Amino acid sequence: MLELRNLHFAVDGDDGPEGGEKREIIRGINFTFEKGKFYAITGPNGSGKTTLAKLIMGINPASSGSILFDGQDITNLSITDRAKAGIAYSFQHPARFKGITFRELLNLATGIEEEEQLVSLLMRVGICPLDFLDKIVDAKLSGGEIKKIELATTIARNPKLAIYDEPDTGIDLWTIGPMVDLLKREQKNYGTTTIVVSHNKVFLEAADEILIINGGRIVFKGVLGEAMNLLNDMSICNFKSCCEGDDQNARCFR
Ligand SMILES: Nc1ncnc2c1ncn2[C@@H]1O[C@H](COP(=O)(O)OP(=O)(O)OP(=O)(O)O)[C@@H](O)[C@H]1O
Numbered sequence: 337m338l339e340l341r342n343l344h345f346a347v348d349g350d351d352g353p354e355g356g357e358k359r360e361i362i363r364g365i366n367f368t369f370e371k372g373k374f375y376a377i378t379g380p381n382g383s384g385k386t387t388l389a390k391l392i393m394g395i396n397p398a399s400s401g402s403i404l405f406d407g408q409d410i411t412n413l414s415i416t417d418r419a420k421a422g423i424a425y426s427f428q429h430p431a432r433f434k435g436i437t438f439r440e441l442l443n444l445a446t447g448i449e450e451e452e453q454l455v456s457l458l459m460r461v462g463i464c465p466l467d468f469l470d471k472i473v474d475a476k477l478s479g480g481e482i483k484k485i486e487l488a489t490t491i492a493r494n495p496k497l498a499i500y501d502e503p504d505t506g507i508d509l510w511t512i513g514p515m516v517d518l519l520k521r522e523q524k525n526y527g528t529t530t531i532v533v534s535h536n537k538v539f540l541e542a543a544d545e546i547l548i549i550n551g552g553r554i555v556f557k558g559v560l561g562e563a564m565n566l567l568n569d570m571s572i573c574n575f576k577s578c579c580e581g582d583d584q585n586a587r588c589f590r
Pocket residue numbers: 347361379380381382383384385386387388
């Protein structure tokens with residue numbers, strides 16, 4: 337349903353007399369996501385996961401390569417046209433809007449105005465309608481509240497492909513389990529192809545397939561059991577060359 341063909345993304349470097357050479361962040365990714373499956377993308381900080389997710393949504397323009405969605409080449413389509421085609425994206429750091437309520441946001445995303453439908457939508461995504469519907473989606477919301485609203489708004493669009501960038505950022509311990517259950521339920525009930533960018537093992541456990549990205553390349557694709565060796569391997573750490581070496585205490589948090 338989603339095919340990435342030799343996908344590259346490069347940005348201008350910031351060193352050198354004329355702005356430096358291009359820096360390649362995504363380096364030739366080839367992968368086909370199958371309809372209705374749940375994928376987790378993980379990898380070290382700065383390895384290119386969010387960049388890849390944004391390439392799929394069209395937030396980043398591909399430098400070269402192509403993206404096919406349901407057989408259609410969407411490489412040059414705008415974000416809006418990709419959204420119309422059925423792709424939804426949930427940001428790691430969602431935008432906040434002064435003066436706009438969650439009700440209005442849902443209305444913009446889905447066209448639904450009727451109270452009963454809005455309430456049943458929120459029940460479906462496990463959010464208390466009484467508490468949330470008239471909240472203003474501004475800077476006063478807590479980190480967890482805005483993430484719940486972002487997730488609900490993504491699901492409410494009934495996308496064919498839902499991309500969640502670190503959905504558990506700021507989410508309390510009691511909500512992460514139900515959040516995983518919710519995304520699995522959406523996958524099962526609506527056939528939503530789901531891509532979650534995450535460092536959290538609960539999402540890796542929930543996934544049908546895991547991709548590990550490092551240095552802008554896919555270094556592993558497969559099931560969690562087979563990924564464990566690589567996930568436990570310090571050599572995948574991007575900062576290994578800065579530390580004191582394998583036999584010393586690297587003094588990092590891992
Ligand atoms: N538009 C851009 N211009 C310059 N550098 C960029 C741009 N987009 C991403 N980068 C850089 O590319 C690298 C990968 O970023 P990305 O956000 O994809 O990492 P990530 O794997 O999602 O990391 P994390 O786990 O920390 O969220 C980072 O070094 C980032 O600074």
